[in-house]
Amino acid sequence: xxxxxxxxxxxxxxxxxxxxxxxxxxxxxxxxxxxxxxxxxxxxxxxxxxxxxxxxxxxxxxxxxxxxxxxxxxxxxxxxxxxxxxxxxxxxxxxxxxxxxxxxxxxxxxxxxxxxxxxxxxxxxxxxxxxxxxxxxxxxxxxxxxxxxxxxxxxxxxxxxxxxxxxxxxxxxxxxxxxxxxxxxxxxxxxxxxxxxxxxxxxxxxxxxxxxxxxxxxxxxxxxxxxxxxxxxxxxxxxxxxxxxxxxxxxxx
Ligand code: ADP
Numbered sequence: 001x002x003x004x005x006x007x008x009x010x011x012x013x014x015x016x017x018x019x020x021x022x023x024x025x026x027x028x029x030x031x032x033x034x035x036x037x038x039x040x041x042x043x044x045x046x047x048x049x050x051x052x053x054x055x056x057x058x059x060x061x062x063x064x065x066x067x068x069x070x071x072x073x074x075x076x077x078x079x080x081x082x083x084x085x086x087x088x089x090x091x092x093x094x095x096x097x098x099x100x101x102x103x104x105x106x107x108x109x110x111x112x113x114x115x116x117x118x119x120x121x122x123x124x125x126x127x128x129x130x131x132x133x134x135x136x137x138x139x140x141x142x143x144x145x146x147x148x149x150x151x152x153x154x155x156x157x158x159x160x161x162x163x164x165x166x167x168x169x170x171x172x173x174x175x176x177x178x179x180x181x182x183x184x185x186x187x188x189x190x191x192x193x194x195x196x197x198x199x200x201x202x203x204x205x206x207x208x209x210x211x212x213x214x215x216x217x218x219x220x221x222x223x224x225x226x227x228x229x230x231x232x233x234x235x236x237x238x239x240x241x242x243x244x245x246x247x248x249x250x251x252x253x
Pocket of ligand 1: 243
């Protein structure tokens with residue numbers, strides 16, 4: 001009898017421990033969500049404040065041609081930034097809510113990568129940047145839309161943070177039953193102190209260099225989320241000299 005009581009006390013303790021753990025997790029999630037909403041509000045306010053300031057100025061001095069030009073350029077830039085932010089925030093929240101909607105299918109990686117590179121080469125050319133791709137034939141199970149989002153975001157960064165006449169090289173190979181994909185660019189690189197933080201939402205190495213290229217600090221956090229949801233991993237490799245290299249790894253099929 002006393003053994004039964006002991007067992008039931010132990011089971012109750014275990015339940016209590018699990019409940020405590022769940023409460024802690026919920027509290028941490030709530031905290032993260034509050035911080036996320038705070039960050040979003042702040043990030044949205046900045047371009048809106050600038051647009052509002054120009055509209056107020058135009059209301060006061062509507063016959064100033066210099067102001068008109070300046071306002072047009074600034075409003076266009078800030079509107080584009082807002083547009084990109086809304087798009088990324090929607091992608092992030094779609095990812096949170098519709099997990100079950102992700103539809104994994106068999107993808108030939110080399111084909112997928114060549115497709116993304118071709119899609120991004122027009123944008124790269126406009127900046128005088130060349131994209132090359134050498135990919136070994138291999139298959140992974142992945143949601144195709146997520147695959148596209150991941151590599152479009154990474155290539156977009158490799159273009160945004162590159163130098164004129166720069167290069168981007170996409171490589172993939174099959175090793176130890178995993179498909180490893182690297183994206184190497186000849187750009188401005190990522191400083192040592194920022195390496196740990198670049199995957200955090202809203203983190204930008206330098207607000208100015210990100211803003212100039214319409215950055216929001218959401219791209220890499222979205223990428224990491226998507227990669228992990230597809231059972232993959234992403235790391236920023238150490239580089240000697242200039243540029244950045246991101247390595248992604250997915251289980252091969
Ligand atoms: P953003 O929208 O600002 O580009 P990301 O989350 O995509 O945000 O990236 C976070 C920060 O990491 C960026 O602000 C940028 O400074 C840095 N970064 C990302 N990719 C690269 C890259 N390929 N080369 C240099 N810096 C990069």
